[in-house]
Amino acid sequence: MTSPGVLRLGRRSFGECDRxxxxxxxxxxxxxxxxxxxxxxxxxxxxxxAVVAAGAAIVDVGxxxxxxxxxxxxREEVRRIVPFVAAVRDTYPDVxxxxxxxxxxVAREACAAGADLINDSWGGWDERLAEVAAExxxxxxxxxxxxxxxxxxxxxxxYADVMADVLERTLALADRAVRAGVDPTRIVIDPxxxxxxxxxxxxxxTRRLPEMVATGWPVLVSVSNKDxxxxxxxxxxxxxxxxxxxxxxxxxxxxxxxxxxxxVLETRHALDMVxxxxxxxxxxxxxxxxx
Amino acid sequence: xxxxxxxxPGPPLLARQLSGNDEAAxxxxxxxxxxxxxxLAAGPDLVAVIGPAQITGAWPPxxxxxxxxxxxxxxxxGFPGLPLSVGMGVLLLDEAGHSxxxxxxxxxxxxxxxxxxxxxxELVDAADRVGLLVVADGSARRSLKAPGYFDERAEPYDxxxxxxxxxxxxxxxxxxxxxxxxxxxxPGWPALQVLAAAFATNCxxxxxxxxxxxxxxGYLVATLVSLDNASDLGHRRAC
Numbered sequence: 327m328t329s330p331g332v333l334r335l336g337r338r339s340f341g342e343c344d345r346x347x348x349x350x351x352x353x354x355x356x357x358x359x360x361x362x363x364x365x366x367x368x369x370x371x372x373x374x375x376a377v378v379a380a381g382a383a384i385v386d387v388g389x390x391x392x393x394x395x396x397x398x399x400x401r402e403e404v405r406r407i408v409p410f411v412a413a414v415r416d417t418y419p420d421v422x423x424x425x426x427x428x429x430x431x432v433a434r435e436a437c438a439a440g441a442d443l444i445n446d447s448w449g450g451w452d453e454r455l456a457e458v459a460a461e462x463x464x465x466x467x468x469x470x471x472x473x474x475x476x477x478x479x480x481x482x483x484x485y486a487d488v489m490a491d492v493l494e495r496t497l498a499l500a501d502r503a504v505r506a507g508v509d510p511t512r513i514v515i516d517p518x519x520x521x522x523x524x525x526x527x528x529x530x531x532t533r534r535l536p537e538m539v540a541t542g543w544p545v546l547v548s549v550s551n552k553d554x555x556x557x558x559x560x561x562x563x564x565x566x567x568x569x570x571x572x573x574x575x576x577x578x579x580x581x582x583x584x585x586x587x588x589x590v591l592e593t594r595h596a597l598d599m600v601x602x603x604x605x606x607x608x609x610x611x612x613x614x615x616x617x
Numbered sequence: 618x619x620x621x622x623x624x625x626p627g628p629p630l631l632a633r634q635l636s637g638n639d640e641a642a643x644x645x646x647x648x649x650x651x652x653x654x655x656x657l658a659a660g661p662d663l664v665a666v667i668g669p670a671q672i673t674g675a676w677p678p679x680x681x682x683x684x685x686x687x688x689x690x691x692x693x694x695g696f697p698g699l700p701l702s703v704g705m706g707v708l709l710l711d712e713a714g715h716s717x718x719x720x721x722x723x724x725x726x727x728x729x730x731x732x733x734x735x736x737x738x739e740l741v742d743a744a745d746r747v748g749l750l751v752v753a754d755g756s757a758r759r760s761l762k763a764p765g766y767f768d769e770r771a772e773p774y775d776x777x778x779x780x781x782x783x784x785x786x787x788x789x790x791x792x793x794x795x796x797x798x799x800x801x802x803x804p805g806w807p808a809l810q811v812l813a814a815a816f817a818t819n820c821x822x823x824x825x826x827x828x829x830x831x832x833x834x835g836y837l838v839a840t841l842v843s844l845d846n847a848s849d850l851g852h853r854r855a856c
Contacts, residue, residue: 479766481757524687524688560638
């Protein structure tokens, strides 16, 4: 794999130095952080307006919590996300719309309604997902969940080498997607912090992120308010912003390109600081000591 | 004969290097230390560690647990393939300062009761005075935040184990349904069968040190002292 450089999502193209915020918009009553804040469709659309204004390039719409809980069947998942995807598409023709699903039949309806990217956090559990991405010329997130079924928690999971497992599984998914006909410039890999991992594992994949970046595939990280941050700092879910931004900054410095986030403006600021420190983006204004 | 047994769970977080300063883990670790120390106080010639694993088997007495797969920088590689349950028993024995002879055995997750009984007989006859360290976890489905999510049958299952151990009526453990145990992510079933079979003719005095599920996984810590030995140690008859 040579570096694809450009990442294409929807109508847009992004260079290697663009650091993208993927804003989380949950169409669920019970996700772990927002607890149903955007369950109401009007509230969800207000959040889309806010996150786009705050600098999100991607809106990630999900209808099923990652945690175990009440069953959400495909029909209900479609009901939760597909009309909303269509509404966002109508309002924002250029915003990249991602759908957070592991089910190919749900993804197909979402792509037909205008979704540009399929964000599969469960590591290709549904083997037909890549076919849907290819069919609609959509992008695909190839994530590592350690082989766990969707909506299950890790229980005493051990790896001889966690990053080796992440690379093996995500690269296999990326290759499978290419073979299925997905445009290679629309494929992203994701270590999937907390998925199939304890806190030590999530810290290690963060530390060793350059090994994923070196594959040439664009790397997405989804760290926002997650348990590995909560455990590392011993703080509850509403006190993880500083840890989230620190982790985000480190991942950005190490080469990640897409950042799935609850706090869009804060994440945008953290990423812009990283870009400025790296010399890849000028400060917005500089008069200090220059007057 | 069995002079005493310690019953402990075997979560990786018993290793200090993995759990950091977590207070609940520290309490579990201390309860386990007490149970193993009391078992050793019965003066066994040999300690047999028994825990569930994919297959029934034996490991070299000096094998040490390999926890490197769980991450963390300060862990050293141990004996490849040593089952987690047995390894955690070894860790508890080491931390209690036991340096005498030991047997490391695993019983298969799917072992039927006769196989568990045969293994128990083997352990009972392994020395004149055998100390048993049984590593058996309860259900991992005790709460909404549990690794296996909540199952309303989990607490009654763990409570049945608790009652049997607390009363010394270990035969009740044989009535536990292995299929239900698997559904409840309670891997300790076969090890509990070995425990009950090991005390089949030797009703013990028991002390439960800990019975909680702080992370959604049922942990039961107890000491079981054989009655012959209990009188020496000043314990009263329990059943």
